[in-house]
Amino acid sequence: MKEFLEGSHAIAEVIKTCNPGLISAYPITPQTHIVEDLAQMVSDGQIKSQFVNVESEHSAASVVLGGSATGVRVYTATSSQGLFYMQEVVFNIAGMRLPVVMTCANRAISAPINIWNDQQDSISLRDAGWVQIYAENNQEAMDFHLIAYRLAEDKRVMLPVMVCMDGFILTHGMETVDTPEQDKVDKFLPPYNPLYKLDPAAPLSMGLLADPECYMETRFAIQETMRQCLEYLPGISSDFNGVFGRDYKDLLVEEYQVKDAEKVIVAMGSVCGTIKEVIDEQRAKGKKVGLLRIISYRPFPYARVCAALKNTAKVAVLDKAVSLGAYAPVAAEVKSAFFGKKKGPKVISSFVAGLGGRDITAETIREVFRRLNTKEVNFDFVDLKPELLKEDYGE
Amino acid sequence: MENNPLFKSGHTACAGCGQAVAARLIIEAAGPNTIVANNTGCLEVFSTKYPETAWGVPWIHSLFENSAAVASGIEAALKYLGKKDTVNVIAQGGDGSSGDIGLQALSGMLERGHDILYVCYDNEAYMNTGVQRSGLTPFDTNTTTSPAGKQSSGNIRPKKPVPEICAAHGIPYAATASAGFPQDLIRKVKKAIAIKGPKYLQVHVPCPLGWRHATNQMLSVAKAAVESGLYPLFEYENGVLTGLRQITPKPVDDYLKMQGRFKHLINNPEEVKKIQDIADNNIKKYGLKLEA
Numbered sequence: 001m002k003e004f005l006e007g008s009h010a011i012a013e014v015i016k017t018c019n020p021g022l023i024s025a026y027p028i029t030p031q032t033h034i035v036e037d038l039a040q041m042v043s044d045g046q047i048k049s050q051f052v053n054v055e056s057e058h059s060a061a062s063v064v065l066g067g068s069a070t071g072v073r074v075y076t077a078t079s080s081q082g083l084f085y086m087q088e089v090v091f092n093i094a095g096m097r098l099p100v101v102m103t104c105a106n107r108a109i110s111a112p113i114n115i116w117n118d119q120q121d122s123i124s125l126r127d128a129g130w131v132q133i134y135a136e137n138n139q140e141a142m143d144f145h146l147i148a149y150r151l152a153e154d155k156r157v158m159l160p161v162m163v164c165m166d167g168f169i170l171t172h173g174m175e176t177v178d179t180p181e182q183d184k185v186d187k188f189l190p191p192y193n194p195l196y197k198l199d200p201a202a203p204l205s206m207g208l209l210a211d212p213e214c215y216m217e218t219r220f221a222i223q224e225t226m227r228q229c230l231e232y233l234p235g236i237s238s239d240f241n242g243v244f245g246r247d248y249k250d251l252l253v254e255e256y257q258v259k260d261a262e263k264v265i266v267a268m269g270s271v272c273g274t275i276k277e278v279i280d281e282q283r284a285k286g287k288k289v290g291l292l293r294i295i296s297y298r299p300f301p302y303a304r305v306c307a308a309l310k311n312t313a314k315v316a317v318l319d320k321a322v323s324l325g326a327y328a329p330v331a332a333e334v335k336s337a338f339f340g341k342k343k344g345p346k347v348i349s350s351f352v353a354g355l356g357g358r359d360i361t362a363e364t365i366r367e368v369f370r371r372l373n374t375k376e377v378n379f380d381f382v383d384l385k386p387e388l389l390k391e392d393y394g395e
Numbered sequence: 396m397e398n399n400p401l402f403k404s405g406h407t408a409c410a411g412c413g414q415a416v417a418a419r420l421i422i423e424a425a426g427p428n429t430i431v432a433n434n435t436g437c438l439e440v441f442s443t444k445y446p447e448t449a450w451g452v453p454w455i456h457s458l459f460e461n462s463a464a465v466a467s468g469i470e471a472a473l474k475y476l477g478k479k480d481t482v483n484v485i486a487q488g489g490d491g492s493s494g495d496i497g498l499q500a501l502s503g504m505l506e507r508g509h510d511i512l513y514v515c516y517d518n519e520a521y522m523n524t525g526v527q528r529s530g531l532t533p534f535d536t537n538t539t540t541s542p543a544g545k546q547s548s549g550n551i552r553p554k555k556p557v558p559e560i561c562a563a564h565g566i567p568y569a570a571t572a573s574a575g576f577p578q579d580l581i582r583k584v585k586k587a588i589a590i591k592g593p594k595y596l597q598v599h600v601p602c603p604l605g606w607r608h609a610t611n612q613m614l615s616v617a618k619a620a621v622e623s624g625l626y627p628l629f630e631y632e633n634g635v636l637t638g639l640r641q642i643t644p645k646p647v648d649d650y651l652k653m654q655g656r657f658k659h660l661i662n663n664p665e666e667v668k669k670i671q672d673i674a675d676n677n678i679k680k681y682g683l684k685l686e687a
Binding site for chain 2: 048088204205
């Protein structure tokens with residue numbers, strides 16, 4: 001059903017169709033509207049979920065961990081500092097192979113405190129063992145939650161999935177979306193049937209101490225499953241298309257005008273909408289430009305990136321996060337994807353933009369295309385304000 | 396219990412461990428229809444080293460400080476599944492993970508009204524990491540981070556009153572117990588389990604390694620703590636003091652002398668007097684003294 005909805009409300013609507021047995025969250029901007037809407041749905045009896053209002057994000061993550069271990073489908077959402085406060089539980093959930101689904105309303109990290117959008121929060125937790133998929137618009141953000149549960153609860157996977165959507169830009173943006181019908185959701189997403197659960201009828205112990213004799217194998221197992229997820233995602237995408245008629249191709253990347261492009265920007269999330277507009281504008285002027293959108297950041301689709309960009313002369317990676325003291329996060333992945341490869345771009349330049357919610361405009365994107373020339377840029381910011389960069393040491 | 400124990404032998408607790416004794420008594424009192432969420436700590440380490448487990452009930456360990464929140468999720472999930480009325484939920488941890496780093500999660504669990512029994516095994520320091528001071532370490536205790544020295548006689552603060560803090564949440568049941576009084580402990584667990592809502596039980600469990608007493612003295616040391624007035628055994632129901640184990644008070648000196656952690660107080664009557672004052676205050680505050 002087509003509806004004109006706020007992004008957060010759209011997410012609440014799709015979570016409702018997933019029928020989680022347990023929802024737990026702690027308020028943080030810009031995640032709040034999602035859980036407020038879910039709380040109202042529970043209060044009105046539209047869903048039968050238990051809604052646990054906790055005293056912190058650490059407990060929100062711990063509550064869904066406990067619920068998932070007891071064998072029910074669970075949901076939580078957070079952002080920024082909230083995700084960081086959850087961090088040890090986030091790693092723990094993956095280590096315990098619990099299929100938790102979380103929305104991360106992407107927001108900048110303090111200090112200085114800033115409630116606006118970039119992707120530093122989820123990217124900083126890239127090593128946690130969660131699948132991370134990034135939505136470009138609210139339709140995708142909705143659909144990706146259905147895909148997230150389907151992937152997480154797949155017995156071959158049993159890993160948590162984080163659906164990342166840009167804070168405010170998507171969470172508070174109004175768009176026309178196609179709300180999935182319940183019968184279609186039921187067709188695509190079977191009820192959760194746990195492999196193991198806490199049950200007095202069949203007692204088992206979870207979360208045991210692993211000494212050096214067995215710890216490393218647990219990490220091998222997750223790494224292996226992550227690799228396999230690159231193979232499962234295209235299949236799930238095809239099933240999704242069969243039921244809902246929306247085609248996300250292999251769900252790893254999206255190629256937009258890449259085939260004959262001489263210059264390609266690589267990016268993730270909502271900024272890709274702006275990039276596509278600029279590409280259309282430049283193509284109309286005869287310029288061969290394109291976009292490679294990363295959908296699955298974890299696992300990272302190295303082979304797919306190589307296949308897409310092997311004939312592209314110049315690539316610019318546009319990050320909305322940093323790894324201070326090193327290459328930008330997505331740029332580092334793209335560069336390493338081509339390391340030792342015979343065919344690949346002559347130039348892979350790295351630009352960072354949009355931190356702390358600074359608008360990435362069409363002009364920002366044009367600037368990136370302009371600066372993408374024969375001289376490789378290892379790392380640079382776009383849209384810096386020079387007047388704010390002067391330092392005064394006194395004396 | 397003999398045929399199918401819920402907490403099996405063969406775990407790796409130290410000889411004379413009060414926590415191991417209490418853990419067994421508590422789970423046997425709660426019965427097989429119980430799910431346990433356990434904080435990181437000695438109990439977790441010595442009972443569940445992969446691939447072995449001592450537990451005959453469903454048991455989960457997540458992190459150091461979050462068993463109250465994990466148990467909240469278990470309880471909510473059981474409610475969703477319609478199974479809460481047939482399954483007990485216990486969250487448990489040591490004094491540090493319950494009263495210090497996990498106090499927020501514990502308070503949240505109590506305030507939200509979950510039907511969970513929280514058990515705090517109080518051995519009065521961070522024993523699993525090597526006897527560091529916690530908020531529940533008694534006054535003048537020699538620990539590795541509150542060492543007695545030329546200018547200090549050990550821990551400078553009295554115990555954090557966690558049972559009273561819990562009782563102040565207005566929960567239906569908050570009580571203390573001791574490994575030295577097993578029948579009393581079993582009775583309190585059964586009573587707590589039968590009450591709907593959040594319950595807190597703090598159990599005094601001697602640690603021969605950290606307290607430095609002989610391993611065959613665990614029960615005597617535990618009893619001496621109660622009989623001195625330093626570890627009052629009480630029950631609060633809905634914020635009102637309803638139960639008390641009364642004593643014929645013995646001097647705290649008897650209790651202190653049994654343990655190496657107080658050895659530095661020998662020949663320091665001034666400091667012993669301060670500890671006697673703490674016991675006397677407890678005796679007065681709770682009315683612990685048995686009248687002839």
